[in-house]
Amino acid sequence: MCADTPEYKDTLNLPKTDFPMRAGLPKREPGWLDRWADIGIYDRLRETSGDRTPFILHDGPPYANGHLHIGHALNKILKDMVVRSQQMMGRDARYVPGWDCHGLPIEWKIEEQYRKKGRNKDEIDVIDFRQECRKFAESWIDIQREEFKRLGVTGKWERPYLTMDFHAERVIAEEFQKFLMNGTLYQGSKPVMWSPVEKTALAEAEVEYHDKESFTIWVKFRVADFDLPEVELSDEEATDEDREAVAALVAEAAQDFEGAYVVIWTTTPWTIPSNRGVVYGAGINYGLYEVTGTPEESWAKVGDRFILADKLAADVMTRARLDEGMYRRVRDVTPAQLDGMTLTHPLAGAEGGEGEWDAPRDFRAAEFVTDTEGTGFVHCAPSHGMEEYEMYRGLGMLDQVITYNVMDDGGFRADLPFFGGKYILNRKGGEGDANKAVIDKLVEVGGLLARGKIKHSYPHSWRSKAPVIYRNTPQWFAAIDRPVGDGQDEMGSTIRERALRSIDELVTWTPRTGRNRLHSMIEARPDWVLSRQRAWGVPLTCFVKTGALPTDPDFLLRDPAVNARILEAFEAEGADAWYKEGAKARFLGDDHDHDAYTQIFDILDVWFDSGSTHAFVLRDREDGVADGIADLYLEGTDQHRGWFHSSMLQACGTKGRAPYRGVLTHGFTLDEKGNKMSKSLGNTILPEEVVKQYGADILRLWVAQTDYTADQRIGPEILKGVADSYRRLRNTMRFLLGALSHVSEDDRVKPAEMPELERWVLHRLAELDSRVREGYAAYDFQGVFQALFNFCTVELSAFYFDIRKDALYCDGDTPRRRAARTVMELLFERLTTWLAPVLVFTMEEVWLERFPGADSSVHLADFPDTPADWRDEALAEKWAKVRAARRAVTAALEVQRVGKVIGASLEAAPVVHVEDDAMCAALTSVDFDDICITSGIAVTADPSPQEAFRLPEVPGVGVVFESAEGEKCLRCWKILPDVGQHAHPATCARCDAALD
Known part of the structure; x- marks a missing residue:
């Protein structure tokens, strides 16, 4: 270039913006949080929503115990994207965060603190103990609230709902009293999942399954007596020889079965002392097998005879260390022959047994017996197994078979012969001494054929992580197949009927598989166990007649006046009022003989607490809704057996229908390799760490990019990919800001006057407007983000922006440049608002760069209306x-x-x-x-x-x-034949005109 050639760089319309390429989110995001708090974004939206239709996402309360994990972040961010997108689509989207505050996890923490100080919880005043639990919950609520807010989650944070608030405790008690008054509450004794470590019953939702190594034993029940079926012969056809032959067969069978054993198999040796019977399968083929030889290490003896399912006999003999040549099959054993037998418990007649097991054992057919594993026979301890319990309940024999051998701490009752004081588990949840004691005793009396160990999936308490047992104990239940009140309700007469109809007729499920899962659970579930034997929670506010049986009509006191006094006290003092001195007299008043009634001190299952939240949050708060029904409940798939489930049962028992119109479920969060996160594996990803390294918007973008309906993966490499996507989006927004610098009203062009390329962009915006609204309405955040990301990176950055840079930079005040800037204004309005529910911090930064002001915020805006006539299918095809x-x-x-x-x-x-x-x-x-x-x-x-x-x-x-x-234009760099032929040196005609 010659020395006298002019420099045209300063004449170009280069983009101007202070919007940085580097986001610096970890440092800058807290400032926007403070700004939103100062201008009161959430409350301003409520004030300006006017007559908009409410949208209520009811928060499933997290537990106030510990720092947030990545699953919490996924859940709360999804909720926030729902709420923000619904608000920006024209609804009054309210969100009241809440916390579960009662229950065993907090109580367990306080007990741990006591144990470290050498204090015994049982010696602490119950109200003092409850106050300790309350303070513990309050401290974690404050911590978790700040952690949730840091994720950019909007809501009524200064006034959340807490299940331990006095009004909440009053309403929970009131909802319980509805079950008391409508006839669905009853006290029963049946096997429930019991945590010996925590000394309380557990709900299915409080149980998780882990592998556990268990003892497994093959136990011999001797055939004590048998009444073999007679073979009927026609008098006309039978001869004396026939009758003699039949008699000989019967006698032979009797001889064959003399001293034989029925063998059972179990993985719970500790239940053998509670055995009350053995069952077999009527359709299973059984045989009588005789031992013909034994090695020294076998407990079997030559001549022993065992009745076994034919499909399982070889495996049982192998377990008994008998080779194939050491036994033979003697004969078939028919169901009729089994039906005539009586069995003896292996401990019957044992010295020192004090007759505990001497009575004959029941022996009958049962539908639940299979020949897929074990022996083909199942030992029945109805106090510790639901199938046996249900069978004997149907037979009307529960009084004959229920035992109370296992205490609340998992120890055998002290006076149980041989085993009194033995424990199934130790205090930390490890193997106790009960199983070994039972096995040793069986060996001593010759009742054991074989033993071993097995690793299998076993229920554990999700709080203490200790194994649980089935234990028969008196508990309070809500009957789900008993008519509710008078049973007159359009949704059905029972809780189960109402729930199943609600699932099918009233609720939209996202994804649809959620419907199938909850429906099958409700369809098959037993009655709801409401009671827990703990101290921190809402008590079962009821009284029972002293000395009466649960079956007596007047067993439960049903007095509205008593109920009202309880509720009044709870409203003013909280549930602690139930435990104060003189509470019984205070609530019974002068209407009832105080000595005639017993006050119940069990507490309600915490799932009843959270299941009742629709009443004191949706119904009672001024920011709730009159019908108390939420538009959406959103939680993980585990809540089909948890909060979705308990809320459904609770509401169907009190208001006759589901408390929600929609249910959205998400999967669990795994590491990059698809493994469950675990501290021991060192593969945990903590929200706090992601926010510190990348910023909350990157975590939010990860949520938007993932298919939340399945399990999601997250890890360092995945987050790097998310950060790269974010940078590309940020560059798109930066380009828009630069191109729109100093744009004015005079720059705007009507669509009809625009070039085709701009009208094509408007067409795409019209298409995207529908896609975005439909996607957000269906909670398809992944679909919305993918559509917007592809549009920004492929159609804008790599196509439209790439083409129009030349006109934006080099054109003078041309219609083409004005049209491009008009389109970019329209792009800005839509992209910032469409992406705001996901990238809450970044879109606020982008918005304020263009619209600064003390009260300005993208989160106060709605998605702009997009004219339908922007669509032009013919133009799009071209x-x-x-x-x-x-x-x-x-x-x-x-x-x-x-x-x-x-x-x-x-x-x-x-x-x-x-x-x-x-x-x-x-x-x-x-x-x-x-x-x-x-x-x-x-x-x-x-x-x-x-x-x-x-x-x-x-x-x-x-x-x-x-x-x-041609020559290169030194202003626009195009190579054209006319360069150098104009007034301005080394320019083309377009640049020469622009310079003029």
């Missing part, structure tokens, strides 16, 4: 052809650039051969050289020469490279 041809040209030029023939596309003026007439017409009707960013281009319908470049995915298009002719 530009699909243009874009396809452009891809072929771009690929052809890339070959030349790689080969060092050219350095930039502006050095080219290719010839494009097009076979399709419609495509050829489309290309010749537009400035195809501008679209391909070349200095010139020729489009022809002539056949492509052999040397033409072809792109397989764009058939019918051939590109022949030609260099651009």
Whole structure:
């Protein structure tokens, strides 16, 4: 360039913005949180929502115990994206966060603190203990609240709902009293899942399954007596010889079964002392097997005879260390023959047994027996197994078979012979001494055939992580098949009927599989165990008649006046009122003899607490709704047996229907390899760490990018990919801000006056508007983000922006440049608001860069309306052809650039051969050289020469490279023939006019 050639750089309309390329989110995000708090974003939205239709996402309360994990973050971010998107689509989207505060986890923590100080919980005043629990919950609520807010989650944080608030405790008690008054509450004794370590019953939702190594034993029950079936013979046809033969067969069978054993198999040796019977399968083939030889190490003896399922006999003999040649099958054993037998417990007659097991054992057929494992026989301890319990309940025999051998701490009752004081588990949940004691005793009395160990999936308490047992104990239940009140309800007469109809008729499920899961659970579930034997929670506010049986009609006191006094006290003092001195007299008043009634001190299952939240949050708060029904409950898939489940049962018992219209479920969070996160594996990802390294918006973007309906993966490499996506989006927004610097009202152009390229962008915006709204309405955040991300990176950055940079930078005040800036304003309005529910901090930063102001915020805006007439399908079809041809040209030029023939596309003026007439017409009707960013281009319908470049995915298009002719314009860098022929040196006509 000559020394006197002018420098045109300062004459270009270069983008101007202070918006940084580096986000610095970890440091900057807290400032926006403070800003939102100062201007009261959430409350301002409520104040300005006017007559908008409410949208209520009811928060499933997390537990106030410990720092947040990545699952908490996923859940709360999903909820926030729902609430924000619904608000920006025109609803009054309210969100009241809440916490579960009662229950065993907190009580357990306080007990641990006591144990470290050498204090005994049972010696502490119950109200003092409850106050310690309350303080513990309060401290964690404050911590978790700040951790949730740091994720950018909006809501009524200064006034959340807490299940331990006095009003909440009053309403929980009131909801319980509805079960008391409508006839569904009863006290029963049945096996429930029991935690010996925590000394309380557990609900299914409080149990998780882990592998456990258990003892397994094969136990012999001797055939003590048998009444073999007689064979009937026709008097007309039978001869004396026939009768003698039949008699001989019966006698032979009797001899064969004399001293034989029925063998059972169990993985719970500790239940043998509670055995009350053995059952077999009527459709299973059984045989009598005799031992003919034994090794020294076997407990079997030559001549022993065992009745076994034929499919399992060989395995049992192997377990008894008998080889194939050491036993033989003697005969078939028919169901009729089994039906005539009576069995003896292996401990019957044992010295020191005090007759505990001397009575004959019940022996009968049962439908639940199979021959897939074990022996084909099942030992029955109905106090410790639901199938046996249900069978004997159906037979009306519970009084004969229920035992109370196991105490609340998992120890045998002290006076149980041989085993009194033995424990199933030790205090920490490990193996106790009960199983070994039982096995040793069986060996001593000759009752054991074999023993071993097995690793299997076993229920554990999700709090203490200790194994649980089935234990028969008096508990309070809500009957789900008993008519509720008078049973007159359009949804059904029972809780189960109402729940199943609600699932099918009233609730929308996302994904649909959630419906199937909850339906099957409700369909098959037993009655709801409401009681827990703990101290921290809402008590079962009821009284029972002293000395009466649960079956007595007046067993439960049902007095509205008593109920009202309880509720009044709870409203003023909380549930502690139940435990204060004189509470019984206070509540019974002068209407009842105080000595005639017993006060119940069990507490309610915490799932009843959380299941009741619809009443004191949705119904009672001023920011709730009159019908007390939420638009959406959103939790993880484990809540089909948890909060979704308990809320359904509770509401169907009190209001007759589900408390929600929609249920959305998400999966669990795994590491990058698909493994469950575990501290021991060192693969945990903590929200706090992600926020410190990347910022909360990156975590939110990870949520938006993932298919939350399945299990999600997260880890360092995945987060790097998310951060890269974020950078690309940020660059798109930065380009828009730069292009819109100093834009004014005079720059705006009506759509009808715009070039086709701009009208194509408007068409895409109209399409995206529908996609975004439909996606957010269906909670399809992944679909919304993918659509917007592809639009920003592929259609804007790599296409539209790439093409229009030249006009934006080099044009003067032309209609083309004004149209482009108008479109970019429309893009800005939509992209910032469409992405705001996901990238709450970044879109606020983008918005404030353009619209600064003390009260300005993107989160106070709605999605802008997009005119329907922006859609132009014919134009879109035409530009699909243009874009396809452009891809072929771009690929052809890339070959030349790689080969060092050219350095930039502006050095080219290719010839494009097009076979399709419609495509050829489309290309010749537009400035195809501008679209391909070349200095010139020729489009022809002539056949492509052999040397033409072809792109397989764009058939019918051939590109022949030609260099651009002319000189390089020093302002726009295009190579054109007219450069140097204008007033301004070394410029083209367009730049010369712009300089004027």
